[in-house]
Amino acid sequence: MNCKNCQTELSEHDDYCKSCGGKVIRNRLTIKNLFVHFSETFFNYDNTLLQTFISLFSKPEIVIGSYINGTRKKYVNVVSYFAIAITISGFQLLIINKYFPEVYDFSIESMKGQADFQKKNMAVLQEYQSIVMMLYVPLYAIMAKIIFFNLKTYNYTELLVVFMYIQAQISIASALLVLVLALVGLSSNIIGMAMIPLMILYAAYCLKRLYHLNLLDIIVRTLFFFVILGIVMVIATIIMLGVMYLNGDLQEIFEAGKKAAEEAAKKQATN
Template identity: 30%
Template sequence: MNCKTCDYSIDAVAKYCPNCGAKIVDERLSLKGTWEEFVGPFFSWDNNFWRTFFGMFKNPKDVLEAYISGARKKYFHPFSYIVLYATIAVFFYKFFPMESIMEFSDGFSKGFNTTKSPKDDLKIDMKSLMESLMGYYNFLVLSLIPIYSLTSYLVYYKKGHNFFEHLVFNSYLQTNLGFTSLLLQVILVNYFGVAFQTYSLLFLVIFIVFTLYALKKLYNQNLKQTLVSGILYVPLFFGLYLVLLFIITILIVIGLILTKI
């Protein structure tokens, strides 16, 4: 018989196609089969998702190099990985909203608007702005990947990887940080009631340490080389990040103003 994916001739008792690697499925769909095919793999500890997530902490070099070296079935696809996170994050913030952010934003907008004269028509509603930002969370997450990639590319350009390979690296890095952030938010902010400002500072430290740790493993750097890279990486990233954030915020403010005209 032939493989239904690539039409390659295979043995009748084969479980996988030797040419394209596709699983050979002859049975009709059933409840058990549907669970095993679509739901079961995600909850299995021995699948691409968990192998990728924990691999980024244990052996980031292997995960980061696998995709660009051609081993593309061993770990979760890098761009699918970050899209999955962005999608989960949208629903996550619906069930676990950062109330402290909204309270701070509401207070900021009230304070800002009271300083303006009654003749001014422009009112800044920071709460609505933050809600709009969260509504475009997928876009914000994806738009930051080129910034992370450009930063690591400029800092580590002598290592030989091009910008597009850094896109792959940072898709893995930032997705792992994103999932970690969701977990920490539930534990620290929603459960223990840690202040948002404290949580933000803590996660900033985690972001810097984990990023430098993964890139240290990738490029086999010693401690001194890692510190030098960090001194270059941090200000460069935050400079590019602030520029992008400013542009996005201005665009959203303009959009909010136009909708009220």
Template identity: 40%
Template sequence: MKCKNCNTALSKLINYCPLCGAKIVKKRLTFKNITAEINEQFFNIDNKFLKTFLHLFSQPETVINGFIEGTRKKYVNVIQYFAISLTLVGIQVFLMNTFFKEAMELDPNMFNPLGIDPESQKNNPFNSLQFEDYNNYQSVIYVLSVPFSAISTWLAYWVVGVRHYNFTEHLVINLYYSAQVIIINAFITIVLLCFDVDFMLISVITSIFIFAYFFYVLKRVFKTSFLISLAYFLIVMVGYGFLFIVLMIALGILAIIVMYILKKS
């Protein structure tokens, strides 16, 4: 008998491959087997998903540092956890576009108190964008935001001399953090929309949670005091803001070049 995942020769007495750790499937595939496996993976009180979710709140350093240091079986793999969170985003987008479409319709005059003349915005190429357009691309935005946050934490901690994590390990930190935030954000958004809570208020609530949880994760993972963690967090935010501005400038220049080429053609 051989492992179906890594082709390693196996004894008939073992249940897991000693090389890749995969579970040895001996029974024929049936609906009962699939149901049992789904229950074990997601609905059992001792399943890894629930344990990962709860421990990322109560002891995020155990989950994140454990994965970085080699503990890979106790919790859900960081890539799998992030993939699950993106699946939930897809469900959130579907529900919002289907049942809560009116909640995403922003008042076009909401920025008038800032002195913006609506007539002056007619030639703005971004003026036709609706919130629904942003909502439909949430998964892409989340995926693209992770490298930016990873670069920000890596640079910030490198500047202050805390360099025991390399960039890939900072990527793991930010993937676990982002996945947890995405899951909670999707759940809170849908629940509050069901109670007719204003979407802008929901955005404020979730934004506060996102920043507070990010600070909490960095404090626990790097095991620093409150004031030192706060200082590091502010440096990270400055770095993230700088990267965002650079990206916006680059996109602006690219947009100008594209418009110039189209105009000439």
């Protein structure tokens, strides 16, 4: 018998090819073994997804540190885990948009122009969600290099791995939490306000354990993070306002605000 991938000769008892490492397939394709193959490929063999998810909360320094140090079998590898996070987030958006559209309904909480603008932004974010998730990772890695400038524990590439795991874990956890909160009828604003501090706390928790910092040190560095984040947000806001001005969205918001103010004044005059 020869390997079906590289044609290397195999013995009858070989389960994997000694040349290319491919698994020896002896049975015909069925629904059962197709599902097994899908599970092995998608969940990085041996179904370690749940173990990875739990361990990233209980001992993130072990999961992330193990991968960086060369242990690649015990937990889902970082690329697969990130891909799983993107897939779960996509399913979450599909379910929310189909069954709980009111979660992202801004018409009640905003004036019409602002609501339309927020809907446009949400539509863009949903469409390019995977790209946005990937762009966060190098940005956070750069910020971490600045925040931990005096610690050489991890280089930039290793920090990319760190934040790919952190971003993936946050995405999976938030997708599940959003679905649960949507079931009880909470709005997007409440969900957003709940998730932002939790995401920051989780990232700080992971970095504390990875860098073996004391509580005071991580608090100081977290405050430093907010300073850097503030600068980044100011730059991003200026860029966003410039884009909004060029495509006319800013003018629409101003006109909607003016119209809302005029209508409010008319109502007061009538009363």
